[in-house]
Amino acid sequence: LRQNVMRGDGCEARTLDTAGVARADIVAAVTGDDEDNLVVCEIARRRGVARTIARINNPKNELLFKRRGIETTISATQAVLAQIEQELPTHEVIPLLQLNSGLEVLEIKLPETSPVAGRSVREVLLPPESLISLVVDPGVVPRIPSGDTRLSAGDALVVVTRNECVELVREALVGSTHGLDT
Missing domain, CATH: 3.40.50.720 (NAD(P)-binding Rossmann-like Domain)
Incomplete structure (x- = not known):
């Protein structure tokens, strides 16, 4: 040139x-x-x-x-x-709100390796006083799940749990090999 x-x-x-x-x-x-x-x-x-x-x-x-x-x-x-x-690592568990009653509201994104991907909400074993209160599929309207709602990798879940159960909820939904963002 x-x-x-x-x-x-x-x-x-x-x-x-x-x-x-x-x-x-x-x-x-x-x-x-x-x-x-x-x-x-x-x-x-x-x-x-x-x-x-x-x-x-x-x-x-x-x-x-x-x-x-x-x-x-x-x-x-x-x-x-x-x-x-x-460059920042992605975190599957994001604390949204801590309530005075000892409860915490979390957003949890299910990774491809999630142990609950493909299962229904009723099949998910969560700690006592823990609840999946909302499921957000990518590109779909958020919905309140029933026991029959199927979970998929990529879903974002809003979960309510006791403060001391956050790690157990993470292990149940994300798996034990991922980090916690708290």
Whole structure:
């Protein structure tokens, strides 16, 4: 590829014109300043560039860029957050609420290896004073289970149990090889 290097302020139309912006198919504005990136993309669009790409540093600016016709934005913040989320371990047991009465409400996501996947609620052996109160299938309306409700890997369960029984509930629903998120 033939490469030209120019020195100048990309926010000035004259600099972009000298660089031949009107001949470009795509312009990518990737400075660390959202305002500069917006100006570069707007000048490029006025010069007939069909596609503009802008780096945004403040996720709150994404809607502004879209409204101004910049169809592709790359958020440095969102990219970092996505990477962090990938690196964090997933936990099947999430405490939702601790009640003064010694009860705890948990959300438990059944992994592929769940010992209760494929079984009915009535077949699940939970500690005393423990109850599966809600089943949420991915993409399905949450439902209050009956004894005949079948559980599947990927289901999210809302379980009420005594504080001292959380570990036993986790073992019953998730299995003993997974960690507890408390």
